[in-house]
Amino acid sequence: MNYWLFKSEAEVWSWDQQVAKGEAGEEWDGVRNYQARNNMRAMKLGDRGFFYHSRAEKEIVGIVEVCAEAHPDSKADDPRWECVDIKAVRPFQTPVTLTMCKEEPRLKEMVLVNNSRLSVQPVTPEEWAVICELGGTDPS
């Protein structure tokens, strides 16, 4: 299983909206960046990801799961843009802020810390474990 991180501004698409979609999940549409798209193409059914609120909150708020592999983005007029579907799994006990990630030595190589612009990122198993620990939730 691989791990990922999905970024969204809460004003545009929030964790609460994701939770409201339940088991059906929702398309992670709107990505118009090749690196982010390629990351989604690499995702497999059942892969886990973090849900991060960018801009205002700057914190990881919960765990999501890939429930449909990459397919054309239904909201794009260009078929080269693809996306996966994700569903909410569970929230963190404590949101993990960007500041916490920057202060944690074990996360200094994290993409979130070093390339804040990439909206869909890979997360290593080690980083996954550390962030679940900080968030007060089970990593599995």
Place this chain on the structure above:
DNA sequence: GCCAACGTTGGC
């Protein structure tokens, strides 16, 4: 609200 970093576009 500002601006640095990054990605994309398009003229040459």
Place this chain on the structure above:
DNA sequence: GCCAACGTTGGC
């Protein structure tokens, strides 16, 4: 194929 100009993202 290079690179300047432009647009967008996201931390601060």
